[in-house]
Amino acid sequence: MATTRQTLAAAVVAALPLVTLPVTAPVHAQEHPRAARLAPRIDGFNVDEVRRLEPGTELNFDLYGTPGGYATLRIDGATRNLTLTETSPGTYQGTYTIGTHDRINPASAVTANLRVNNMVTTRLLAESLVRGPGRDDAFYACSACHNFKLVAQQGMTRRQWEDSLQWMTDRHGMSPLKADEQKVVLDYLEATYPPRAPAGRGGWQNPFAPR
Numbered sequence: 566m567a568t569t570r571q572t573l574a575a576a577v578v579a580a581l582p583l584v585t586l587p588v589t590a591p592v593h594a595q596e597h598p599r600a601a602r603l604a605p606r607i608d609g610f611n612v613d614e615v616r617r618l619e620p621g622t623e624l625n626f627d628l629y630g631t632p633g634g635y636a637t638l639r640i641d642g643a644t645r646n647l648t649l650t651e652t653s654p655g656t657y658q659g660t661y662t663i664g665t666h667d668r669i670n671p672a673s674a675v676t677a678n679l680r681v682n683n684m685v686t687t688r689l690l691a692e693s694l695v696r697g698p699g700r701d702d703a704f705y706a707c708s709a710c711h712n713f714k715l716v717a718q719q720g721m722t723r724r725q726w727e728d729s730l731q732w733m734t735d736r737h738g739m740s741p742l743k744a745d746e747q748k749v750v751l752d753y754l755e756a757t758y759p760p761r762a763p764a765g766r767g768g769w770q771n772p773f774a775p776r
């Protein structure tokens with residue numbers, strides 16, 4: 566059976582260039598390089614971290630990328646999307662004011678879209694929305710070898726974070742943190758990047774609530 570299919574496939578492949586070459590060659594030559602140049606670029610996407618997420622808090626976002634585009638962002642748990650304004654070429658800014666119906670937590674995913682000429686580039690916010698104690702310690706300890714984004718993308722329990730640190734030490738050569746240092750880093754990771762609520766439920770499980 567396989568041989569028959571292979572033979573057939575080979576026959577099709579062999580026949581293809583005869584049919585498609587005269588048509589695709591000129592089209593590809595023109596379209597492909599132009600499309601690559603037009604794909605929007607996002608060079609940076611940040612938030613001014615706040616102390617608390619509560620109704621009335623303003624979240625200020627900046628996005629840097631291809632000028633002349635249309636930039637929007639979506640915060641998990643937020644009831645509205647936000648359109649950013651291009652305040653100078655390639656700089657997009659916007660403020661989201663938290664409302665009473667929003668359920669935004671420190672680890673809510675924030676996704677930005679930059680659209681230019683019908684092509685869209687997406688970027689996930691790599692930082693937490695909230696400035697927590699231990700943030701600098703965690704950055705210092707974890708971004709020596711890899712982007713902090715690799716850490717910020719995760720959502721784990723304290724136990725899992727602890728295992729993660731052990732894994733960094735055992736397998737990746739991280740110098741073990743001193744006990745007090747490790748506590749500060751774990752406190753921060755646990756509070757800022759807890760396990761994410763199931764998609765679509767819109768809720769966030771308080772990591773301190775009894776289970």
Ligand code: HEC
Pocket residue numbers: 703706707708709710711715716719729730733737738739740750
């Ligand atoms: C000495 C180097 C080093 C340090 C310091 C370090 N890591 Fe890593 N980490 C690695 C390497 C190497 C990988 C694997 C890289 C990859 O998959 O791209 C990794 C991957 C990870 C991953 C992804 C694991 C997965 O399953 O995909 C997490 C989460 C992580 N590190 C957390 C941390 C945290 C939290 C800290 C700070 C407390 C930290 N790392 C510090 C070297 C390090």
